[in-house]
Amino acid sequence: MLKQTPLYNLHLELDAKMVPFAGYLMPLHYGKGTLHEHLHCRSHAGFFDISHMGQCLILGGDAIHELGKLIPSDISGLKSGGQKYTVLTNDDGGIMDDIVITRIDTGLMIVVNAACKDKDFKHLYNHLGGRCCFNELSSQALLALQGPAAASVIDKFSPQAAELSFMQACGTYINGIKCNISRSGYTGEDGFEISVGRHYAEQLACLLLAEDEVEPVGLAARDTLRLEAGLCLYGHELSESISPVEAGLQWLIKKTDVDFPGAYKILAQLERGPEKIRVGLLIDSKIPVREGSIICNSEGIAVGYVTSGSFSPSLGQPIAMALLDPFIVESRSPLHAMVRDHRITVTVTPLPFIPHRYRR
Known part of the structure; x- marks a missing residue:
């Protein structure tokens, strides 16, 4: 049975062509088509429903130390509100998933890919559950606003969020709706991702879509946007048999404390080449x-x-x-x-x- 995001009915109202994707019914494109959506995001602002992706919390004083054992990146210096893009690696040096980590006052918030979230959450729980508190945020939706007009739109509702730099996050309110906003995204454009309670997702989506600069964008244009930006997609440039070095992500590998899954292979590739x-x-x-x-x-x-x-x-x-x-x-x-x-x-x-x- 395919799942639906909280915006399913809104997508239908917006004339979306719905298709199965990672266990969900998701909008492939809307009435104006993929080409229009892609170029609108590049020139104005595109609204994306990414609620199919997984969100979780790892709480406790040991959260950074324990998660650091599972990734090739150094997150020891991550300050509250800071974000880090990295990967979960397996024992053979392959990539289980690419993830985004946000430091919060009580620990860490993590966003994972939809197709990988069940295995990711199981992996994290099994390795962290005894020393940290693991919470899946199943009650949260995730929205994205991307494009050169995104900042001016967000500034109307949360000047605090509009002041963020790339890969920074904050807790704020939009028209009284509590949300967590990060200045991030996967289009290559300036933009924001907004984590909000499922019950408020449609209200917030309609608020953003009412702005003249904003139009909805589906999966097809999301893919062409990230391809133009040279960004990896799990199941394509990233997989259990592709290492971070082979994927061109060697910049995220820490130089010290290299005790993480698959380190022997990854470090050998760094030294001798993949x-x-x-x-x-x-x-x-x-x-x-x-x-x-x-x-x-x-x-x-x-x-x-x-x-x-x-x-x-x-x-x-x-x-x-x-x-x-x-x-x-x-x-x-x-x-x-x-x-x-x-x-x-x-x-x-x-x-x-x-x-x-x-x-x-």
């Missing part, structure tokens, strides 16, 4: 190169595969991310992908495709 690395690809064709497409060198030998691929509305051409042999990337050898009967030239390009516009 067997594959994540790269961006520009596609020399009008035909998108989709996930799973094999990338070959000039001799037709497979050197990697596409993890995400789509048409970029901002660039007006297909783009992709792929995991490739590092030697091939360094050699700048000609590469191509086979899509049906078409041999399509692809060119490695720096990530992100579109510059990030976070408020630092």
